[in-house]
Amino acid sequence: MGFELPEIEYDYDALEPHLDSQTMELHHSKHHAGYTANLNAAVQGTEHEGKSIEEIMIEGMDNPAIRNNGGGYWNHSLFWKIMSPSGGGEPRGNLANAINDQFGSFSEMKDQVKNAAMTRFGSGWAWLCVSGAELTVCSTPNQDNPLMTGEGVPILGIDVWEHAYYKKFGPGRGDYIDSWWNVVDWDVVSGLYENTL
Numbered sequence: 001m002g003f004e005l006p007e008i009e010y011d012y013d014a015l016e017p018h019l020d021s022q023t024m025e026l027h028h029s030k031h032h033a034g035y036t037a038n039l040n041a042a043v044q045g046t047e048h049e050g051k052s053i054e055e056i057m058i059e060g061m062d063n064p065a066i067r068n069n070g071g072g073y074w075n076h077s078l079f080w081k082i083m084s085p086s087g088g089g090e091p092r093g094n095l096a097n098a099i100n101d102q103f104g105s106f107s108e109m110k111d112q113v114k115n116a117a118m119t120r121f122g123s124g125w126a127w128l129c130v131s132g133a134e135l136t137v138c139s140t141p142n143q144d145n146p147l148m149t150g151e152g153v154p155i156l157g158i159d160v161w162e163h164a165y166y167k168k169f170g171p172g173r174g175d176y177i178d179s180w181w182n183v184v185d186w187d188v189v190s191g192l193y194e195n196t197l
């Protein structure tokens, strides 16, 4: 059976004009589908078969096929989930309070995530994580993520591989990040935060 490509709960063009339809379609139906198929192939017949994606990613870190495709599978599953056509705005409740306590303001948190994303050389991700009792910002290369590296539990992640933005934004990674905040669904991110408490 193995892992299946998760469905996205909105249409490929639903995040326009912030993220373009063609990028969304290729990103999900080609890139994420590829990680899914390659993960299943890498796990088949090994001791990892039948385990959860979280277990496989962490236990398979020394296997490049599992590390890259397991991370790619998990990271993109989070990415689609934390975006929506009704995204944007600011978090409320416990997450808003935690962000203000940790960073001083919502905009400072966004600046730190953007900085982490901008300074990730080459391909990778930037993250907002829960680590112990704290919110932390970090970035990881390739398809690694903070669960794999032990840096925390991601509640928000932005893909800064060129395949995520180049068609619409060219080399303008910063413009892509600025646009991306308009589709972040803070209700979902808040729910992920609450689950870690």
Ligand code: MN3
Binding pocket: 027, 031, 076, 159, 161, 163, 164
């Ligand atoms: Mn990607």
